[in-house]
Amino acid sequence: MLSQQEIIMIIEGLRDTLIIVGFSTFFGYVLGLPLGIILAVTDKEGIKPNVVIYKVLDLVTNVLRSFPFIILLVVLIPVTRAIVGKSYGIGATIVPLVFAAAPFIGRMVEGSLKEVDKGVIEAAQSLGAGNITIIFKVLIAEARTSLLVGATIAFGTILGYSAMAGAVGGGGLGSIAIRYGYNRFQPQILWPSVIILILLVQLFQMIGMKMSKKLDKRKK
């Protein structure tokens, strides 16, 4: 059985996980959403093609996405320090997570927006809508289901990354599972932590799918 102390540790781990993943997803979108929009818009098939902008962002996105997360985390230590003042703890975990999540989210957003039927964009153009209007009133409105599914996937991925946050003392359930469960071989801590993580992903997946289904008016 778990001691009271261990239960408290797991509950605090859950809280830390939610804080880390919540903030990382939020800031990941703050950077990733504009990134994805610009990628989709400046692509050669986009509404405002621009080879230079696209290529530069494309490269940056690919480079960031290629870094193994644990290495990114170390490389970014100076940046992290500059932003949150220290290189360990919850705040310090969020910074590299945002850098890992933003390009990933950017790609998802780009993909979602590119799925929007070209004809629908042309229809908006023929009505005299400008590019900004098309982005916000047509692209995002028509792609909202796909964007939401993307957000659900992003959440799960960031949750997975957050487990590695233990490397910088970030805390959270994943880190507890690794430190106590794996390194010290304490399965009574490992399994509850992992099961809570599974339930968390399940829950968010369910909410995401329910919402996207409700928002999707395109199906018969």
Next chain:
Amino acid sequence: MLEFKNVKKSFGDTDVLKDVSLNVNKGDVVAILGPSGSGKTTLLRCAGYLTKADSGKMIIEGEEYDLNKISSKELRKYRSRVGFVFQNFNLYGNKTALGNVTLGLTVARKMDKKKAEEIGRKLLERVGLGDRIDFYPSKLSGGQQQRVAIARALATNPDVIFFDEPTSALDPELTGEVLNVIKQLADDGITMIVVTHEMEFARKVATRVVFMENGDIVEENTSEEFFGNPQKERTREFIYKSFVWESKNEHDGSGI
């Protein structure tokens, strides 16, 4: 009132439009006929600034617009004068019929929502969809969707509406309801240019017919003259072949 002037367009080595010019008067309903690949849809798309022409001009009410190069301000002005109806309707799937019709008014015209909805409601009634205002496109038949698209094109009160094969994606039995709406608009004096394969429509509703092939206009005439007294051999052949199935069908009694 409307003039296509020397419109040229090629895709790679293929000249899709070889210097096409066309005059359209106010209130005219021009049917553009022609075999697939004749360039009729490209002509319409160039005129709607959906495909960039290599060269050419559009003149509307004396205002000249370069089809190859235009500032965004000019383009906005041009688009406020021209409506477009697409083969595949291109409705916004996440907006209701009313939302589709009012979008051009609220976002491109900055009209307030209430006023836009009032106009939208009237237009939907005009195309016979007064009882489908709050339906999403996925709950409407193809014919109904196309009628919403027509209402959407009408909303901004354009000088001319371009129709790109408006019935080609429809079940045969839904074609009539769309053509009837277009006929109604013709009776109301709205200037329209319709790329179509519907010969009956061209004959009965259009005031003028343009026959295109290989990127050129082969023949252009009033609808009556075009069908009653075609001038070119190729036109005669096209008309004959388009109607021959129908007439044979009447005589052989097979009922197919």
